[in-house]
Amino acid sequence: MDIKRVVITGLGPVSPIGLGASTFAAAQRAGKSGVGPITHFDASMCRAQIAGEVHDDLSPYIEAREGKKLDRYVQLALAAAELAVKDSGFSKEDLAGERTGTLVGSGIGGMKTFEDQAKLMVERGPSRISPLFIPMMIANMATGHVAMRFGATGPSSTVVTACATGSGAIGDASRIIQLGLADVMLAGGAEAAITGLSIGGFGNMHALTASHNNDPERASRPFAASRDGFVLGEGGAVVVLEELEHAKKRGATIYAEVVGYGTSADAYHITMPAPEGRGAQIAMRQALKSGGVNPEQVGYINAHGTSTPANDLNETLAIKSVYGDHAYKLAISSTKSMTGHLLGAAGAMEAIAVAQALHDGILPPTINLAGDLDPELDLDFIPEGAREQRVDYAMSNSFAFGGQNAVLVFKRWAE
Amino acid sequence: MDTYEQVKNVIVDKLGVEADKVTPEARFVEDLGADSLETVELIMGLEDQFGVTISDEAAENIRTVQAAVDYIGSQQ
Numbered sequence: 001m002d003i004k005r006v007v008i009t010g011l012g013p014v015s016p017i018g019l020g021a022s023t024f025a026a027a028q029r030a031g032k033s034g035v036g037p038i039t040h041f042d043a044s045m046c047r048a049q050i051a052g053e054v055h056d057d058l059s060p061y062i063e064a065r066e067g068k069k070l071d072r073y074v075q076l077a078l079a080a081a082e083l084a085v086k087d088s089g090f091s092k093e094d095l096a097g098e099r100t101g102t103l104v105g106s107g108i109g110g111m112k113t114f115e116d117q118a119k120l121m122v123e124r125g126p127s128r129i130s131p132l133f134i135p136m137m138i139a140n141m142a143t144g145h146v147a148m149r150f151g152a153t154g155p156s157s158t159v160v161t162a163c164a165t166g167s168g169a170i171g172d173a174s175r176i177i178q179l180g181l182a183d184v185m186l187a188g189g190a191e192a193a194i195t196g197l198s199i200g201g202f203g204n205m206h207a208l209t210a211s212h213n214n215d216p217e218r219a220s221r222p223f224a225a226s227r228d229g230f231v232l233g234e235g236g237a238v239v240v241l242e243e244l245e246h247a248k249k250r251g252a253t254i255y256a257e258v259v260g261y262g263t264s265a266d267a268y269h270i271t272m273p274a275p276e277g278r279g280a281q282i283a284m285r286q287a288l289k290s291g292g293v294n295p296e297q298v299g300y301i302n303a304h305g306t307s308t309p310a311n312d313l314n315e316t317l318a319i320k321s322v323y324g325d326h327a328y329k330l331a332i333s334s335t336k337s338m339t340g341h342l343l344g345a346a347g348a349m350e351a352i353a354v355a356q357a358l359h360d361g362i363l364p365p366t367i368n369l370a371g372d373l374d375p376e377l378d379l380d381f382i383p384e385g386a387r388e389q390r391v392d393y394a395m396s397n398s399f400a401f402g403g404q405n406a407v408l409v410f411k412r413w414a415e
Numbered sequence: 416m417d418t419y420e421q422v423k424n425v426i427v428d429k430l431g432v433e434a435d436k437v438t439p440e441a442r443f444v445e446d447l448g449a450d451s452l453e454t455v456e457l458i459m460g461l462e463d464q465f466g467v468t469i470s471d472e473a474a475e476n477i478r479t480v481q482a483a484v485d486y487i488g489s490q491q
Contacts, residue, residue, distance in 0.1 A: 065431030069453075128463075131455040 006174040007413065008355045009252040010088025010240030012080040012188070015349055016052030016233050016339050019079070021087055025356045027338065028364035029386040033217035034339050035231050040194045048208035050216040051194045052233030052340030069132055070145065071110030076236030076345070077142035077190035078149060084186065085150065088240040089252060096151030101182040102143045104190060104238060105159035105169040107344030107400075109139030111193045142190045146238070154182040162400035163304070164263075165189045166237060166347025167408050171261035173241050183246045188238035188348035202232060205271065207308065220341075221368035222305035222334035223312045223381045230306040233340030237348035239355070255355040259393075260291025260409030271401050273310055277318025280304075280397065283405035284322045287395065291409045295323045298330065298409070299391025300363055302350045303381075304399045305334025306341050315397065316377045331389060333366040333382040347398035351408060354394045358412040361390040418491075419484050421464055426480065429453065429460045439481040461487065 013020065016034025017027035027034075034052045043049040054076065061079035062070065070078070081104070085095065113136040120128050135141060140158040147156055155176045159168040166189035173187035202208050209229035212219035220231040247254055264286065266279030273280065288295060304315055320327045335350045336342075342349055357363050369383035396408045416424075423437045432447050443449040449457060458474045461467070461483060467490045469477070477483050 068429075068431045128459065130459070131452045135452070 002180070003178050004180055005244035006177045006241055006258045007244050007247050008239050008255045008258065009242045009247050010084040010090070011255060011352045011355060012082065012084025012087060012238040013349055013352045014054055014056065014076050014080045014083065014236040015342070016054055016235060019054070019056040020083055021352070021356070024352065025360065028335070028353060028356070029362060031365050031367045031385055032338055033220070033367060034233065035216040035219055037216060038194060038199070041196050043199060046196070046199050047203040047210040048199055049213040050219055050231060051199070052231060052342070053194055054235055069136065071113045071136045071141070072192035073106055073110055073190045074142050074145050076192055076234065077104050077238065078145055080188060080190065080236030080238040081146045081149065081186055084238040084240050089250070090240070092150055095184060098154045099183040100150065100152035101155035101173065101176055101185045102147040102152050103157050103159065103169045103173040103185060103187045104142040104146050105161070105165035105344050106139045106142055106190050107160065107162045107165050108191065108193050108198070110137035110141070111198050112195050113137040115195050115197045146186055150186065152186065161404040161406065162402055163341065163343055163346055164398040164400035164404050164406040165344035166349065167351065167396060167398035167406035168263065168347065170239060170241065170258065170348060170351050171263065171406055171408055174258045174261060177241055177243050183243045185241040186238055187241050188236070189345040190236040191343040191345045192234045193343060194232060194234050199232060208232060209307065218368050220307050220337050221372060222303065222307040222337050222366055223316070223374060223377050224369050224372035225374040226372050227307045227309060227312060230308055230336065231340035233342040235339065235342045235345045235349060237345050237352055239348065239351060254413040256358045256413055257411040258408060259411045260287040260293055262286025262290060262407045264405045266403030266405070268403055273314040273399060274403070275314070276321060277314035279403055280315060280318040280399050280405050281321050283407040284318060284395065284397065287407040287409045293393055293409055296326050298323070298393045298395055299389070300357060300394040301330055301332045302354045302394065302396040303332050303334045304397040305336055305366065307336065311399065312377060315399070316379060319379065327379055331363050331380055331382055331387065331391070333364050335364060337367040337369065347396065347406060350396050350398070354396050354410050358391065358394055358410060361388060363387045363389050363391070418487055422461065422480060422483050422487065425460045425464050426457060429457045437480055439479070439484070441480050442478055444478070465491070
């Protein structure tokens with residue numbers, strides 16, 4: 001069978017460091033932090049009191065009436081999808097029908113809705129639960145609403161692999177296009193879990209940094225010696241994936257080609273990565289192999305880089321194992337240093353960052369690392385600020401609680 | 416605030432419609448665009464507002480703003 005080629009032709013980031021492709025790119029170049037004190041709820045009783053919140057107004061993308069029936073995670077997904085489609089040059093009418101598919105994942109789904117309704121259940125009993133509770137909360141509703149908004153009736157699914165969701169969604173959607181089952185896929189992830197239940201839960205796992213409540217912009221510090229946990233973020237990230245000939249025919253701007261995708265399971269522990277990132281290595285090697293890419297061809301890795309002691313160590317070991325000596329020639333950075341960890345949206349947000357890095361020839365930095373280098377993590381994590389450098393191939397890593405790993409490989413677009 | 420004004424506020428809140436669209440003869444589904452889930456949400460909102468219980472059977476017959484006002488009046 002003829003395997004189709006897949007390119008990215010639209011970018012829709014709704015992130016703690018800005019909304020829309022150009023704002024997001026500029027913020028990365030400037031090394032901006034989107035982390036601040038939590039305003040979505042009173043976090044004064046929590047260990048971690050900071051997060052990467054989205055403060056942009058979503059009303060241009062969500063009518064007031066519609067907003068009442070949508071959890072915030074779906075609102076972020078819809079805004080991201082609208083931005084991606086606008087960026088791609090498609091009109092809404094172009095995407096109606098069965099040649100457009102949808103695959104927008106979420107790590108958790110409607111956490112705030114769940115929390116509000118559970119409270120109601122305890123206080124007033126099950127008879128007062130909103131009839132909209134289930135359709136607002138379930139994790140496939142971002143996909144459902146994106147499909148409804150654009151009339152996209154093609155292949156549709158939802159990935160729920162915690163922190164690997166966004167990469168898994170883009171990878172799975174790419175395969176649908178590769179098989180010729182759709183010309184266009186709206187793919188990505190969305191998360192809105194900055195709530196008491198979630199911050200309390202992650203906080204008590206000691207997964208979140210609790211040492212920088214008074215210095216939020218410096219809190220997310222992947223690969224730094226003093227790293228002690230991640231910062232939760234929220235956002236939506238959707239890309240327009242398109243079959244290459246379809247994109248060329250309409251003269252679309254092509255940001256990058258999706259060439260490789262690998263997944264694996266650690267089969268080890270619910271939250272701890274396998275020693276030396278063994279599961280991650282399997283996904284990284286598979287991603288390279290599926291794209292026919294040699295490790296030496298890769299110039300940049302957008303790391304999972306969460307700022308937890310275990311992830312950043314094991315990811316570094318995994319990179320060294322997969323790339324050998326070439327690991328020391330790679331430029332590597334973590335978008336999460338700026339945005340915080342967007343859970344189910346992270347992989348898709350980082351795919352956008354990679355597409356921009358390849359297209360623009362500017363590699364984003366890891367902020368909060370300079371002056372705090374960990375001698376054990378001796379690779380080039382771009383601590384000095386954004387770097388002008390053209391690379392041909394880039395990898396993006398995403399690793400999840402549950403031990404699921406998803407890795408994408410992208411190629412700079414050149415005729 | 417009289418019953419009509421209170422009913423109107425609940426409708427505006429639960430259905431997210433403009434206040435001036437809420438007239439006594441307005442029908443929830445046909446005129447105010449409520450779907451079946453929103454209709455349930457609206458009935459529950461009226462129960463909360465007025466401290467009454469509206470059975471499923473009674474709710475079936477409450478299809479306009481005036482019908483809601485009348486039903487609540489009959490229960491108070």
